[in-house]
């Protein structure tokens with residue numbers, strides 16, 4: 001896994017490269033110069049207090065902020081997939097139709113079926129989205145994002161609406177899928193533990209800037225990292 | 240104080256919250272030890288249902304059937320003067336005579352053709368205009384204003400002008416119906432289209448849908464509920480327009496048949512005409528609803 005904390009030596013070719021990103025709604029600045037690099041296949045978790053601009057940053061990377069004032073350099077790969085907090089399935093399309101939405105190749109259906117099998121939903125291709133549980137809907141959304149083999153996967157609190165147990169299962173599934181497909185990942189979350197268990201690197205956004213950046217993953221003391229991240233987020237509870 | 244399992248298994252012999260009989264606080268009672276449990280009826284606290292409940296077949300016919308029964312009863316008992324409203328059996332025999340000499344089918348075919356053509360053109364025009372004005376600002380500024388003006392003018396007020404332009408032939412009649420039909424189709428489809436959640440538009444962008452794919456996969460299905468609402472208004476409107484154009488100046492059609500009957504004082508034919516209009520209206524509305532239920536089966540609504 002790529003471990004990168006930026007800067008030193010010859011620069012590796014980054015999948016994502018953001019320089020001096022500024023975004024504002026009205027007079028108020030939301031992002032005040034964000035710098036961020038993500039290496040190919042690297043899993044980055046983005047933490048930060050509510051309203052600090054995490055979604056704004058993610059939307060900038062997804063190219064969904066055409067009407068927002070701002071400046072900066074954003075380099076992202078061609079193939080970007082987004083998973084939203086709501087599963088955002090088209091209610092009038094079948095599960096399979098949702099997964100293959102926008103695919104233009106002739107074997108789209110076969111690929112969609114494979115992706116659904118990968119997330120454990122083989123056999124539900126013909127169901128309407130409203131016939132699925134919340135966790136299943138989110139799995140369809142995962143299948144939809146991975147079926148296009150993205151170089152970059154953007155996820156904005158994808159498990160925020162799920163119960164704790166389902167969320168743990170989704171963590172395992174996401175890990176598996178990311179290992180299989182190897183996209184770079186930027187995961188926005190409120191959950192410090194989720195960030196630590198899933199990510200190679202955790203960054204904290206505050207006052208429109210990257211305020212803290214830590215390597216996570218194997219070999220890192222979860223307990224002290226957790227304390228440090230919580231402190232950065234303004235929570236000073238003895239864990 | 241007792242576990243749920245314990246409370247459930249004692250319900251048969253003790254009141255639910257009585258407690259004290261046989262179970263002590265903290266005792267775990269195996270739920271299947273009670274032989275009554277397996278044969279007990281499924282007792283659930285009755286929760287109030289706010290929806291209308293399951294759909295039943297032919298339920299829509301109950302109301303009309305009751306009305307007909309009332310009519311039969313009133314005529315049979317002499318409460319209803321046949322000069323005011325013919326007896327049902329007279330109307331039936333009149334229908335038999337008119338079918339035998341072919342007049343009913345002939346006029347019905349003409350009327351159905353007018354309504355069908357007007358409806359068809361109205362639907363096409365209304366839907367195309369709605370998509371054009373819903374998807375582009377230019378389209379909206381060009382189309383929406385005129386349609387709103389057209390909406391403000393009662394459709395039937397245009398008839399004199401249409402007669403001057405097109406005479407009193409079929410073109411004028413179909414056009415009158417078309418003009419009445421396209422407005423509700425346009426309004427409701429346009430509203431449905433504009434009501435499509437912006438989040439789906441974002442989704443379409445992130446999965447790289449083409450413009451055509453966006454219209455086919457997101458816009459049209461998303462606007463479909465609005466379209467069907469418009470369609471139901473449109474079908475009703477088509478029959479209204481039909482009645483008017485056929486009674487004002489016409490030499491054929493159900494409306495003409497009724498108008499002719501009026502000059503001879505034939506109440507039975509007038510009532511037959513009304514019944515035919517009623518049946519046609521009912522059938523067409525049922526057809527639209529059936530279509531709607533098939534096309535919108537992805538929706539979860541009270542209609543069921």
Ligand SMILES: Nc1ncnc2c1ncn2[C@@H]1O[C@H](COP(=O)(O)OP(=O)(O)OP(=O)(O)O)[C@@H](O)[C@H]1O
Pocket residue numbers: 025030048049050051052053054055056057
């Ligand atoms: N479309 C918008 N119009 C105006 N202000 C907006 C808009 N979107 C976001 N904002 C503002 O920008 C700020 C950052 O919003 P953003 O959604 O990025 O926060 P966030 O970090 O994702 O918060 P949360 O964790 O609660 O999702 C907020 O103060 C919000 O009010």
Ligand SMILES: [Mg+2]
Pocket residue numbers: 054055056156
């Ligand atoms: Mg957010």
